[in-house]
Amino acid sequence: MATPRARLAIALIVVITWAAITILVPEWQAQGKTTLQELVTRDLAWGVAGAAAFLVVAAWLAGWRDLGLKAPGPRGWWKLMWLPALYLAVLGGLGITTGKFTAAVVVMMLTNMAMVGFSEELAFRGVLWGAARRALPFWAGFVLVSAAFGLVHVLNALLTGELATAGVQALNAFMSGSAFLALRIRTRSLLPVMAVHGLWDFTVFLVGSGAALDPAAPAAAWQEQLTYGLMLTGPLFLYGLWLVRSEASRAGWRDDGIMDPAHPAGEP
Template sequence: MQQTSNRLLISIGIVVIWAMITIGVGNIQTSGNVTLSEMVTSQILWATPAAAAFLLIIVWFTGWRDLGFKAPKTAGMLKVIWLPLLYIIGFVFYGFSKDSEGLTASVITIVFINTMIVGFSEELAFRGILWGGARKAMSFWPAAILVSVLFGSVHIANTFLTGEFNEAITQAMIATMSGLTFLAIRIRTASLWVAMVLHGLWDFGVFLIGFGAVKDPSAHTSLLSAVLGGIGFIGPIFLFGLWLLRNEQVRSGWRDDSDAQHAV
């Protein structure tokens, strides 16, 4: 038990350092004077690959081989990913259908590269390293809640990059709820790769939607309104994640990547 508790503490420490690298390098590159959308669409960001490289070094150094870096079981996979995939298709379709002159092939490429690296880095940090420690030290739901809440909380740090507190709080709430679904997908497929790809494509679609939007300086949205709107938006995805974890047979194999968790 002591060994598993130590791994959880080490995993939390690793994620804290990962967040510091992400924020620190991001601040150096952007000086904190741009919105999140402007950051992702205007240049290749170096914070996320730097943080991801740190995590890969840690994985190599620790020798952890239970993080989900293996091919997913494809049987029944569509049942596990159909709703997030439907959201992503809607995001991308709407993003490309907007009349936005600045949405060039170069911008699309930059957004795609940035968001796919974010998907890789964040999933490795939370549904890989942190989940690898939490699932061995805690029972299922406390571990799942811890990973999801910490994933959401780290998005509050976007305030240091953009200065937009209400937006960061809303992002944190949405990330907490969607994070549970990404975790459910990681468990149901016994692979980190599916969650990484879906996460990256999700962010890609979201930034396509937001590209070119001009914020009215006189407009003010209260924090409560923003949070309620976020819940309405992400609620179906959150409930879908709970539904994916409804099966005790699925949860019985959650501590490892055994075939028990592939039940669909």
């Protein structure tokens, strides 16, 4: 059995390989620069699907059975999801009332975002967190996983050619990813976070579809994207930090153990 540090090194290699598959396949599909909107609305995200399949095989071969692919708990865990649920309700309503899209586009986006939620969560809050939490102190592992999730979004510049925009996406991903990791820790499961992540990306793209499908609407400058992005992800980031603020609130984080009865999952 690999030592915790050896497992972390292997996990990093697996995630780097996953990132290469995720980026290189759509770059080959696009045959040049494209936008993320076009990638998720035009065709199935084969790079995401291939990368997810790679993760499943790698985890199975490595014998990693502690990635959080199990029912959430303990009782009342769903109460912790109130803030993401509120965001999803507001963004979903806004997207439905203001977005310009077809039923086919919505189905394609929903399918692709579901795959993204599964793939990215399995990579970072599954494979990487599963290794980091055994090899590092809590905050070191927490920052490593969240920062890696943010940094990988810089690679979007290879597809879009827009480095500043990719940098904004990386910052927003770091902040939302911190909240996702906190929820994964508190619910003892990856499954609710996969669902929230996929729906989060879907509603964000849904809201942006109106401007994207209107040729007369100019693309927002990266400064504007930064402002709106921080308004969205800032509260989530703070909520995530609050969820894991103490040893008592994050009890069992190394092995998804059951919390102290004095601190059930449904109570912050």
